[in-house]
Amino acid sequence: MNALQSVPLNHYILLSAMLFAIGVIGVLVRRNAIIIFMCIELMLNAVNLLMVAFSAHHGDGSGQVFVFFIMAVAAAEVAVGLAILIMIHRNSKTTDIDFLNKLKF
Amino acid sequence: MTQYAFYFLAFVSILCALMVVFSKNPIHSVLYLVLTFFSIAGQYLLLNAQFLAVVHIVVYSGAIMVLFLFVLMLLNLNTEAEPQKSTWLKFAAVISGGLLLITFVASLKGSENMALVQKNPEIGLTANLGKILFNEFALPFEISSILLLSAMVGAVMLSQKEKEAKQ
Amino acid sequence: METPVLIFKCVLVVALFIVSLLVAMYSTYAERKVAAFLQDRLGPNRAGVFGLLQPLADGVKMFMKEEIIPNVSNKTLFILGPCLAMITALMAGVLIPWGGNLEIAGHVFALQITDLNIGILYIFGVTSLGVYGIMIGGWASNNKYSLFGAIRASAQMVSYEIAMGLAIIALIMTTGTMSLSEIAHQQGSGYANIVYQPLGFLIFLICVFAELNRAPFDMPESESELVGGYHTEYSSMKLGFYLFAEYINMFISSAVLVTFYLGGYNFPFQAELNSMLGLSTNAATLLGTGVFFLKIFFFIFFFMWVRWTLPRFRYDQLMKLGWQSLIPISILNVLITGLVMWFTGKIN
Numbered sequence: 001m002n003a004l005q006s007v008p009l010n011h012y013i014l015l016s017a018m019l020f021a022i023g024v025i026g027v028l029v030r031r032n033a034i035i036i037f038m039c040i041e042l043m044l045n046a047v048n049l050l051m052v053a054f055s056a057h058h059g060d061g062s063g064q065v066f067v068f069f070i071m072a073v074a075a076a077e078v079a080v081g082l083a084i085l086i087m088i089h090r091n092s093k094t095t096d097i098d099f100l101n102k103l104k105f
Numbered sequence: 106m107t108q109y110a111f112y113f114l115a116f117v118s119i120l121c122a123l124m125v126v127f128s129k130n131p132i133h134s135v136l137y138l139v140l141t142f143f144s145i146a147g148q149y150l151l152l153n154a155q156f157l158a159v160v161h162i163v164v165y166s167g168a169i170m171v172l173f174l175f176v177l178m179l180l181n182l183n184t185e186a187e188p189q190k191s192t193w194l195k196f197a198a199v200i201s202g203g204l205l206l207i208t209f210v211a212s213l214k215g216s217e218n219m220a221l222v223q224k225n226p227e228i229g230l231t232a233n234l235g236k237i238l239f240n241e242f243a244l245p246f247e248i249s250s251i252l253l254l255s256a257m258v259g260a261v262m263l264s265q266k267e268k269e270a271k272q
Numbered sequence: 273m274e275t276p277v278l279i280f281k282c283v284l285v286v287a288l289f290i291v292s293l294l295v296a297m298y299s300t301y302a303e304r305k306v307a308a309f310l311q312d313r314l315g316p317n318r319a320g321v322f323g324l325l326q327p328l329a330d331g332v333k334m335f336m337k338e339e340i341i342p343n344v345s346n347k348t349l350f351i352l353g354p355c356l357a358m359i360t361a362l363m364a365g366v367l368i369p370w371g372g373n374l375e376i377a378g379h380v381f382a383l384q385i386t387d388l389n390i391g392i393l394y395i396f397g398v399t400s401l402g403v404y405g406i407m408i409g410g411w412a413s414n415n416k417y418s419l420f421g422a423i424r425a426s427a428q429m430v431s432y433e434i435a436m437g438l439a440i441i442a443l444i445m446t447t448g449t450m451s452l453s454e455i456a457h458q459q460g461s462g463y464a465n466i467v468y469q470p471l472g473f474l475i476f477l478i479c480v481f482a483e484l485n486r487a488p489f490d491m492p493e494s495e496s497e498l499v500g501g502y503h504t505e506y507s508s509m510k511l512g513f514y515l516f517a518e519y520i521n522m523f524i525s526s527a528v529l530v531t532f533y534l535g536g537y538n539f540p541f542q543a544e545l546n547s548m549l550g551l552s553t554n555a556a557t558l559l560g561t562g563v564f565f566l567k568i569f570f571f572i573f574f575f576m577w578v579r580w581t582l583p584r585f586r587y588d589q590l591m592k593l594g595w596q597s598l599i600p601i602s603i604l605n606v607l608i609t610g611l612v613m614w615f616t617g618k619i620n
Contacts, residue, residue: 007111009221010213015115015148019122019141021206026126028198031190034177035131038138041169042122045145048161056152059224061237064157068238071164072249076256078169082176083263089180132411136349139404159393167400168430174407175426178419231390231450 012053019046033085033095037078044074107151114151118144131177139170154229280381288365288385296519297327299572306576334512342505346412353409354506354513360405361517361524364398367391368527369453371537371561375553383537383561384453391452392440395528399436399483403429405517406485406492410502421501424587425492428482431594436479438602439472442609443532456536464535471605473533475598480525482594484518487579491587526571530564537564 019042026039048067055063089095121144124137142165149158190198227233238246301316301323308315316323341350371383388394403426410422446468447455459465466473482489493501503514530536537560546556585593 007108007221009219010216011111011115012221013213014210015118017206017209018119021202021209022119022122022126024205025199025202028202029126029190029195032131034173035125035134038125038134038173041165042125042138042141045142045165049145049148052149052152052154052157053221055228056154056223056226057221059228061228061234062241064154064229064234065238065242067157068160069242069245069249071160072253075164075169076252078172079256079260080263082172083260086176086180087263095180132349136408155388155390156393159390159397162397163393163400167397167403167433171400171403171407171426171430174411175423175430178407178411178423178426181419 009053009057013050016046016050016053019043019049031096031098033088033097033100034082036097037081037085041074041078044070111148111151114144114147117141118148132174135170135173135177138173139166142166142170149229152229153223153226156229156231156234276377276379277381280376280379281385284383284385285366288370289362292362292365292520292523293516295523295572296516297331299519299522300330300515301327302572303576303579306573307580310577310580331512334509337508339508339510340505342414344414345505346414349408349412350505351510353405353412354510354517355405356408357402357405357517358513358520360398360402361520363401364395364524364528367394367452368524368531369456369536370564372557373553374557382453383557387451387453389449389451392444392450392455395452396433396437396440400429400433402483402521405514406502409506409514410492413502413505415505417498417500417504418502421492421498421504425485425502428485428489428491428590428594431591432479432482432598435475435594435598435602436483438599438606439469439475439479440532442472442602442606443469443476445606445609445613452531456531456538459535460538460542464533464538466533469533469605469609471601471608475602475605476529476533478593478598480529481575481578482590484521484525484575486518486522486575488582488585489590490579490584491590494584522572522575523568526568526575527564529571530567534567537561539563 023039023043023046026042027036030036030039048070051063051067051070055061085095088100092099094100118141121137121141125134125141128134128137142161146158146161146166149155149161304326305315305323307313316326319325319329341347366385367388369382369384369387374381374383406425407422410418410425413419443465444450446465447458449455449458455465485492491501492498493503495501498504503511506514537557539560542556542560546559551559
């Protein structure tokens with residue numbers, strides 16, 4: 001099934017670059033730590049998409065296996081990160097990162 | 106046909122990703138992110154990576170985003186409580202993000218514009234991926250299981266109330 | 273895809289939709305009758321003979337009632353909630369093999385809308401999406417009780433998904449395939465999968481109870497604590513959609529359960545019976561489908577039986593059962609399955 005002959009590889013790269021840039025903008029713009037977390041997930045997914053596209057292009061499954069590992073790491077990251085955020089909220093009643101500057105020198 | 110599907114899904118994913126960043130209500134952000142993930146799963150299907158597409162839906166939409174929703178509901182974060190950055194900071198953030206995008210796109214300039222041809226369409230099937238995963242990547246697979254276990258232990262430990270502090 | 277197959281698939285989709293709705297409608301009637309029987313009452317018996325028209329009367333009532341959308345609610349999401357619940361309920365049905373092959377005018381059709389080679393994973397994915405309808409509806413109502421219901425539902429479903437997935441992994445190990453038609457077909461020639469996976473069946477059954485939010489795990493809508501749970505603020509047909517989605521889910525989950533573990537459309541001694549009666553292929557297929565539905569109805573009855581027999585769990589008991597009993601047991605099940613397969617030489 002060579003159905004994708006008409007979509008250039010560059011467009012996949014472009015799409016994932018745009019998603020990644022939107023994720024970066026989200027991290028910079030928002031102050032809510034949970035939203036920043038979600039933007040990081042978005043950036044990870046942009047990379048995943050690119051890996052799958054290249055994996056399909058080269059006919060090599062390793063790229064898709066790497067996506068699994070990224071998913072596993074993302075799941076672990078979310079579990080620990082959200083636990084930390086809940087603890088922060090419990091102690092300081094906010095998830096605003098601008099208030100979390102206790103460690104700042 | 107498939108190329109229209111690609112451009113439609115790309116449009117949806119970018120639109121929803123923008124809405125994630127710019128919608129005021131965190132719950133709306135989560136729901137838009139779910140939509141983005143669905144369109145990315147659609148892209149995986151177009152690339153004939155069926156197994157990955159379904160796993161993507163199960164892991165991201167089914168588990169991770171439900172966790173986000175759960176935490177947002179638990180902490181009861183509403184629009185009024187949402188802090189905003191000052192306007193010029195936002196402006197600077199958007200400009201720097203745009204510059205990053207321009208850097209990415211500029212690096213593409215010299216490359217030849219080749220079409221994506223699937224050399225081996227069978228690669229995304231479960232059996233083939235399983236063979237690669239358990240032969241070449243057996244050790245990383247085991248290590249990632251330890252990572253998940255330690256993450257689970259860490260999450261449980263973090264969310265426990267401190268007993269010493271209470272006494 | 274050639275035209276006759278396409279037409280057949282379209283007919284099958286519409287038929288499945290109608291059958292799901294019909295089964296859901298009469299499940300509400302059956303639930304009331306079963307409850308009445310177990311509590312030594314009569315149950316609905318006014319509309320039609322034995323009250324058989326009661327579901328129709330209820331439907332008309334649902335449509336005629338006043339539609340109330342709370343002022344403080346988030347209107348878009350308030351409407352989206354029941355829609356999502358209904359969509360995810362109907363989505364899983366497409367993969368279930370409802371019977372063997374039918375021969376019509378020289379064409380052979382399989383009684384299954386589509387067969388994916390990742391079928392089990394698809395069903396698992398759709399089940400995991402089912403929580404969104406409840407969560408969105410519960411949050412958008414802007415009501416404390418609804419929010420509590422939504423939070424409980426999400427925690428419960430995510431927790432029980434893990435044990436369910438592990439039970440399914442053991443099943444995939446024994447069957448060696450993820451396609452549902454293949455699994456149903458295998459059980460026709462050998463034993464049903466429950467023989468190889470008794471523990472897996474038990475875990476899967478318990479997890480289905482939790483995923484369906486049925487008693488004894490109906491924490492998200494426990495009337496005595498949370499008024500009505502996630503659908504406290506809903507009225508009219510939106511409430512009807514939530515209730516309908518629950519019954520459709522019950523129907524589809526029973527079908528999945530039967531396909532996975534109890535032989536699907538196969539039944540014992542079917543080859544002997546078919547040759548003894550001299551049935552044609554079509555008649556044998558329809559007989560198989562009939563048996564399939566009988567098994568499904570038994571499980572729907574079983575869900576109701578449990579609901580009106582067992583008291584509700586407490587929330588911490590529910591979590592304890594999920595995380596401290598079911599997950600270790602299901603990991604053990606995977607281990608035992610692997611060891612048995614290794615010793616019997618199925619894998620090397």
